[in-house]
Amino acid sequence: MAITLGTSSARRNERTAAYLMLLPAAVLLIVFSLIPFYSALRLSFTNQPLVPQLLPDGTQRPAEYVGLDNYSQLLRLELLTLTPEVGDDGQPLRDDNGDLVFPRARTILRGDEQYAGMSELTQIHLLGSRYLLAASDPAWWRSLFNVFTFVLIVVPVQTSFALALAMLVNQKIRASNFFRTVYFAPVVTSMAIVSVIWFFLYNPDQGFINNFLSVFNVGPFQWLEHPASAMISIILMSIWQGVGFQMIIFLAGLQEIPEALYEASALDGANPWQQFRFVTLPGLRNTTIFVAISTTILAFKLFVQVDVMTFGRGGPEDSTITPILHLVNEGFRGSQRVGYASAIAVVFLLIVLAISLIQRRVLTEKEA
Amino acid sequence: MKLSRVLLGLLLAALFIVPLTASAQPAEISVFFHSGRGAERDALDTILTNFNDSQSDYVAVATELPEGSYTDAVNAAALSGDLPCLLDFDGPTLYSFAWRGYLIPIDSYASEDLLADILPSIIDQGTYNGHLYSLGVFDSGLAIWGNKAMLEAAGVRIPTGLDDVWTLDEFDAALAALKEAHPDNFILDLKMNYGEGEWFTYGFSPILQGFGADLIDRETYATAEGVLNGEVAVAAMTWFQDLFDKGYATTTPPDDNEFINGNAALSWVGHWEYNRYATELGDNLVLIPMPNLGARAATGMGSWNWGITSQCENQDGAWSLLEFMLDPEQMTIMTDANGAVPSRISVLDADPNYATGGDLNIFVQQLQGSVAVPRPQTPAYPVITREFATAISEISTGADVQDTLDSAVDAIDADIAANDGYPAPSM
Numbered sequence: 001m002a003i004t005l006g007t008s009s010a011r012r013n014e015r016t017a018a019y020l021m022l023l024p025a026a027v028l029l030i031v032f033s034l035i036p037f038y039s040a041l042r043l044s045f046t047n048q049p050l051v052p053q054l055l056p057d058g059t060q061r062p063a064e065y066v067g068l069d070n071y072s073q074l075l076r077l078e079l080l081t082l083t084p085e086v087g088d089d090g091q092p093l094r095d096d097n098g099d100l101v102f103p104r105a106r107t108i109l110r111g112d113e114q115y116a117g118m119s120e121l122t123q124i125h126l127l128g129s130r131y132l133l134a135a136s137d138p139a140w141w142r143s144l145f146n147v148f149t150f151v152l153i154v155v156p157v158q159t160s161f162a163l164a165l166a167m168l169v170n171q172k173i174r175a176s177n178f179f180r181t182v183y184f185a186p187v188v189t190s191m192a193i194v195s196v197i198w199f200f201l202y203n204p205d206q207g208f209i210n211n212f213l214s215v216f217n218v219g220p221f222q223w224l225e226h227p228a229s230a231m232i233s234i235i236l237m238s239i240w241q242g243v244g245f246q247m248i249i250f251l252a253g254l255q256e257i258p259e260a261l262y263e264a265s266a267l268d269g270a271n272p273w274q275q276f277r278f279v280t281l282p283g284l285r286n287t288t289i290f291v292a293i294s295t296t297i298l299a300f301k302l303f304v305q306v307d308v309m310t311f312g313r314g315g316p317e318d319s320t321i322t323p324i325l326h327l328v329n330e331g332f333r334g335s336q337r338v339g340y341a342s343a344i345a346v347v348f349l350l351i352v353l354a355i356s357l358i359q360r361r362v363l364t365e366k367e368a
Numbered sequence: 369m370k371l372s373r374v375l376l377g378l379l380l381a382a383l384f385i386v387p388l389t390a391s392a393q394p395a396e397i398s399v400f401f402h403s404g405r406g407a408e409r410d411a412l413d414t415i416l417t418n419f420n421d422s423q424s425d426y427v428a429v430a431t432e433l434p435e436g437s438y439t440d441a442v443n444a445a446a447l448s449g450d451l452p453c454l455l456d457f458d459g460p461t462l463y464s465f466a467w468r469g470y471l472i473p474i475d476s477y478a479s480e481d482l483l484a485d486i487l488p489s490i491i492d493q494g495t496y497n498g499h500l501y502s503l504g505v506f507d508s509g510l511a512i513w514g515n516k517a518m519l520e521a522a523g524v525r526i527p528t529g530l531d532d533v534w535t536l537d538e539f540d541a542a543l544a545a546l547k548e549a550h551p552d553n554f555i556l557d558l559k560m561n562y563g564e565g566e567w568f569t570y571g572f573s574p575i576l577q578g579f580g581a582d583l584i585d586r587e588t589y590a591t592a593e594g595v596l597n598g599e600v601a602v603a604a605m606t607w608f609q610d611l612f613d614k615g616y617a618t619t620t621p622p623d624d625n626e627f628i629n630g631n632a633a634l635s636w637v638g639h640w641e642y643n644r645y646a647t648e649l650g651d652n653l654v655l656i657p658m659p660n661l662g663a664r665a666a667t668g669m670g671s672w673n674w675g676i677t678s679q680c681e682n683q684d685g686a687w688s689l690l691e692f693m694l695d696p697e698q699m700t701i702m703t704d705a706n707g708a709v710p711s712r713i714s715v716l717d718a719d720p721n722y723a724t725g726g727d728l729n730i731f732v733q734q735l736q737g738s739v740a741v742p743r744p745q746t747p748a749y750p751v752i753t754r755e756f757a758t759a760i761s762e763i764s765t766g767a768d769v770q771d772t773l774d775s776a777v778d779a780i781d782a783d784i785a786a787n788d789g790y791p792a793p794s795m
Binding site: 047050051052053054055056058060106117119203204205206222225226227311313315316317333334335337 | 443446447449467468469470563564565618619620621622678679750751754755758761762765766767774775778779782783785786793794
């Protein structure tokens with residue numbers, strides 16, 4: 001009896017201790033995550049500006065409840081079929097190349113009251129017809145497209161590159177510590193500083209990169225100034241900056257793999273590629289999962305380098321805008337619509353949450 | 369027991385006496401000032417000390433705030449009811465501050481004699497909703513600095529005043545001749561190295577106006593449609609894009625020294641480069657007035673100016689301080705320090721640089737001869753300038769002009785609509 005009592009009181013103590021240990025994290029999560037998220041959710045149904053107007057009596061003009069207006073503005077898409085312009089003779093007009101002439105998207109959208117505030121997102125050519133995809137907030141859709149492009153390129157490339165570097169500095173050669181430090185240095189440098197330096201490196205006329213390439217008669221490229229290359233430029237510098245972190249994690253993983261496995265496989269006649277394929281990679285399974293997930297999450301948050309290198313614009317022509325940059329621009333710059341920015345925050349959170357859940361599901365299935 | 373009562377009584381008496389004596393002291397006039405260049409800060413300190421020494425009714429106390437986040441700081445102060453009595457702000461920020469209810473009109477304070485001596489451009493800049501809200505100690509000048517030797521070698525005529533400014537054709541021919549003489553150089557320095565920001569609107573919206581377009585419909589301030597994206601605006605911005613396409617200018621200059629290094633023959637920039645350029649080029653430096661780009665000659669104007677806030681408890685005192693700053697002697701302390709264009713005609717006439725025949729007289733001619741155009745006098749200005757600066761970046765790097773201007777118009781009109789057309793505040 002006494003023993004049972006003792007056990008249950010010990011258990012109670014254990015439980016109290018557990019709650020006590022949970023407390024700091026729980027408080028921080030509630031104060032810095034849950035409450036702000038609740039505020040954002042509430043603000044997203046209002047037209048709250050960042051700086052309200054002062055009324056003559058000195059009070060602030062209160063924000064108005066606008067229902068789902070912010071969400072419909074953010075998400076509204078319309079698909080229209082474009083009909084070619086017809087000349088006076090009833091025949092479709094053709095330009096000098098013999099192509100059909102279509103009216104400007106803006107002429108159509110401004111000509112019909114129901115499309116007020118919408119602009120062209122893209123035009124789709126399909127089976128001889130042409131369609132106009134219009135959005136209320138084209139920058140939002142472009143930002144989603146950009147960040148998914150970024151994630152889909154950066155995660156695999158940076159992860160494999162980090163693994164390659166880790167294997168390289170894991171060699172038992174002299175000065176390997178030196179190389180580890182060199183590859184890790186960009187990680188500990190502030191992203192804002194790295195961005196400024198790369199901004200100069202990318203200068204088309206005087207930048208180091210174009211000068212270097214000109215030795216091989218390549219270029220010059222308009223790195224950040226051209227919509228086709230701006231995102232690639234951001235991706236390259238992001239990988240350079242971030243790869244050292246994953247390298248260190250892979251390095252730790254590599255050193256966990258018992259040397260005996262390599263010796264055994266060598267005795268079985270495995271060549272280096274087979275050793276890599278059947279010893280190193282399986283040994284790094286958990287490390288790789290961790291690196292892939294953490295890189296994905298970091299990549300979705302893409303903001304600082306774009307903000308610094310494109311002067312907060314996400315340009316040229318929205319080619320580097322990201323959801324977080326769009327949110328900051330809408331809420332804190334320009335029109336300063338905090339209500340609308342909150343709607344962006346809510347929708348983006350749902351998207352990232354969905355992706356994390358899918359990723360989790362896929363990875364746990366593999367494990368099982 | 370008795371002693372402690374006496375002490376308590378004394379203490380209470382002291383508590384009441386202190387405020388009584390305090391009220392006899394001069395009233396405090398709080399001032400917000402953007403902390404710009406060091407010389408400007410020192411000049412303001414001197415002027416405030418002079419003010420405090422000159423009379424005993426008021427004492428000015430300044431708070432310097434970093435320029436980068438100045439507007440944010442003012443907004444935060446306004447929302448928490450902590451605005452100072454007198455504050456300065458960059459020209460066109462005025463309209464949004466006035467609309468938000470931060471500032472009071474100062475028409476009733478400013479005497480006709482004073483206003484008659486102030487540059488008309490400064491009064492334009494300070495007017496919103498039919499009232500004068502601000503006055504500035506100095507204005508700014510924008511024109512084209514030229515390297516005389518390079519211009520003469522290329523056979524380019526150098527205009528001397530507003531009567532013989534370049535026409536668009538002449539300007540184009542001058543650029544072509546200079547490029548031919550220096551094929552490897554970007555001969556027109558547009559200060560693209562300042563980066564996307566207020567410079568783009570200040571420096572390049574005069575191109576729109578020179579062609580006959582504008583940033584927004586100035587009659588109604590209700591829309592930019594047809595004005596910023598009309599045919600004339602597209603022509604103006606296509607001409608601007610050609611400056612880069614033809615190799616006259618670059619979007620990515622290596623540094624700020626293209627003109628003083630002799631790479632660029634022309635430098636499209638404001639008065640603030642005068643000292644540096646004059647030191648480097650000496651007699652080889654000429655100041656060329658803005659060309660007539662078809663409709664008119666147009667240039668930028670405006671600078672930091674001062675307004676009295678609605679949260680000030682001593683608005684009369686705030687005006688005394690502002691009036692003191694506008695006093696010719698005090699004004700000269702400031703404009704000697706920062707080299708800007710003094711805002712009083714009497715001060716300009718006494719300044720050898722700005723008086724007739726002076727190195728910088730072109731600026732005064734432009735400001736007085738209505739060549740200078742104030743930036744749009746609407747609370748939507750922060751969005752207009754942001755969108756136009758973005759459009760300038762995009763267009764200079766080769767984006768489609770019509771599409772770029774259309775999207776700027778959409779963003780500006782959306783902001784105006786989101787604020788119900790920025791109805792003028794009730795007085």
